[in-house]
Amino acid sequence: MSDVLTQLAQARLVPVVVLDDAADADGLAGALVDGGLPVAEVTFRTAAAPEAIRRMADRGDILIGAGTVLTPAQVDKAVDAGARYVVSPGLSRAVVERCHERGVLALPGTVTATEIQAALELGLSTVKFFPAGTSGGAPAIKGFAAVFGGLSFVPTGGVSPANLQDYLDIPAVKAVGGSWMVPQKLVAAHEFQAVTDLVSEAVALAEKLRPSV
Numbered sequence: 001m002s003d004v005l006t007q008l009a010q011a012r013l014v015p016v017v018v019l020d021d022a023a024d025a026d027g028l029a030g031a032l033v034d035g036g037l038p039v040a041e042v043t044f045r046t047a048a049a050p051e052a053i054r055r056m057a058d059r060g061d062i063l064i065g066a067g068t069v070l071t072p073a074q075v076d077k078a079v080d081a082g083a084r085y086v087v088s089p090g091l092s093r094a095v096v097e098r099c100h101e102r103g104v105l106a107l108p109g110t111v112t113a114t115e116i117q118a119a120l121e122l123g124l125s126t127v128k129f130f131p132a133g134t135s136g137g138a139p140a141i142k143g144f145a146a147v148f149g150g151l152s153f154v155p156t157g158g159v160s161p162a163n164l165q166d167y168l169d170i171p172a173v174k175a176v177g178g179s180w181m182v183p184q185k186l187v188a189a190h191e192f193q194a195v196t197d198l199v200s201e202a203v204a205l206a207e208k209l210r211p212s213v
């Protein structure tokens with residue numbers, strides 16, 4: 001699990017993918033890899049998710065997670081398909097415990113101190129901060145980071161190139177998630193070069209913002 005966190009922290013960006021057709025999975029994965037970002041979170045908002053995860057994970061050149069995971073059964077479907085981490089909009093003990101039973105990283109969504117404390121009680125050291133944009137954004141994360149030392153955050157929801165620095169400048173922010181890099185319309189239209197261009201731009205911006213050692 002810690003290896004996945006290390007890879008996510010290295011990437012600093014997690015493309016949040018909604019795929020209506022699993023046949024688009026390989027083309028999208030190739031666009032991400034070509035753009036220098038071999039990471040994706042495939043959301044369980046569509047029925048295509050398990051097969052899309054399988055096709056992308058089977059490539060062997062991209063770190064695949066599952067998003068919008070709401071139940072332990074979906075954890076099993078995601079992990080059986082090859083997902084290495086599981087992301088949820090909120091915090092579910094049942095989902096987190098199933099992730100731990102299956103040996104994969106759980107990234108539940110939290111936006112209050114109570115939810116964060118519940119995540120800590122489940123043994124988590126990194127949480128998703130969702131929906132970031134409407135829950136106080138970077139200032140809220142800074143406030144929580146001051147109280148919950150050692151906890152890391154992955155903000156998603158309203159993150160874009162315009163506010164990326166606000167989030168990545170926070171030491172407690174491991175990475176950010178966002179759909180801006182992988183617009184559904186471009187994917188559905190198989191405009192994979194356009195996706196690669198968006199990804200390359202995001203990678204270049206994140207690299208520019210990476211703290212000097």
Ligand SMILES: O=C(O)C(=O)C[C@H](O)[C@H](O)COP(=O)(O)O
Binds near residue numbers: 087158179
């Ligand atoms: O449901 C989940 O588990 C999620 O992963 C939620 C997504 O991260 C956000 O909906 C992305 O928000 P945008 O980048 O503003 O489109």
